[in-house]
Amino acid sequence: xxxxxxxxxxxxxxxxxxxxxxxxxxxxxxxxxxxxxxxxxxxxxxxxxxxxxxxxxxxxxxxxxxxxxxxxxxxxxxxxxxxxxxxxxxxxxxxxxxxxxxxxxxxxxxxxxxxxxxxxxxxxxxxxxxxxxxxxxxxxxxxxxxxxxxxxxxxxxxxxxxxxxxxxxxxxxxxxxxxxxxxxxxxxxxxxxxxxxxxxxxxxxxxxxx
Numbered sequence: 001x002x003x004x005x006x007x008x009x010x011x012x013x014x015x016x017x018x019x020x021x022x023x024x025x026x027x028x029x030x031x032x033x034x035x036x037x038x039x040x041x042x043x044x045x046x047x048x049x050x051x052x053x054x055x056x057x058x059x060x061x062x063x064x065x066x067x068x069x070x071x072x073x074x075x076x077x078x079x080x081x082x083x084x085x086x087x088x089x090x091x092x093x094x095x096x097x098x099x100x101x102x103x104x105x106x107x108x109x110x111x112x113x114x115x116x117x118x119x120x121x122x123x124x125x126x127x128x129x130x131x132x133x134x135x136x137x138x139x140x141x142x143x144x145x146x147x148x149x150x151x152x153x154x155x156x157x158x159x160x161x162x163x164x165x166x167x168x169x170x171x172x173x174x175x176x177x178x179x180x181x182x183x184x185x186x187x188x189x190x191x192x193x194x195x196x197x198x199x200x201x202x203x204x205x206x207x208x209x210x
Contacts, residue, residue, distance in 0.1 A: 003029060004041040004165035005127060041165045042085035043126075050115060050124050051088065052078050055179070058114040061130075063100065064107035071101050080115075081145050086163050088113075088128070091135075091145040091155035102132045102157060111161060118177035123169040128161040 007029040018025035043051065056074035063069055073080070073090065080090045092102070105111070113126040133141065134157060141158045178186070 002165075002167040004039055005125065005167035007039075008127060008165060040086065040163065043082065043163055043166055044085070047124060047126075047166055048082050048085060050117070050122070051080055051082055054078070054080060054115050054117070057116070059101060060112040060114075061101050061104040062108045062110065063104045069100050069104060079145075083144060083160075088126075088161040088163060089141065089145050090159055091142070092132070092157040092159055093153050094156050102159075105130050105132050105159075113161070116174075118174065119182060121171035121174040121176060123171075123174065124166060125169055126161075126166045127164045129164065130159055130161045133158045133160060 006026065010026055010029060015025040015028075055077045056072060057080060058070055059073055060068060060070045075090070080088055083089050109129040109131060111128050111130045113124075113128070115124040115126070117123065135142070135155045138158055141160075142155065145155070145158055
């Protein structure tokens, strides 16, 4: 799955940096590396399962004056929906009303997504082209992107992402972190065991008093 991703990011200056620091560069991915606009790689089974299990991701865009911008997106598990192996979408709600990502996508549709599994020390990188759709004009997307369990607010926009390529990153230096729900899942068996032992102690103490 990484071939198309590398074709786009291993530009001549990147390969020069690789040779400078390591004496060699990654194999050439094709004569048009970094400039292929037609070829795309839809997400595979593993990638789709990984996307469906995430409750957050990072979205990188580029402003119309050339500055990179990274934003965190979070919601119920699976709020980033795969409408197909080649199309992702998520509902966008009101926030600080700066709309840096939304405005930037009007000028430059290319995006990069980082999806993290901190407990599993795994990350998936996705390149794509995104467009912002006004929720008032696309009522049909409410059901398609509505998070499980509902949401207190109505979406203002939808972000639709056409997947171009993806690649898995190595686990090195990924710090293990756990959400509250994940901690509760791991701790509950211990709590159950404590309750069981307390009950046994209570029954034993009661029996000793008779």
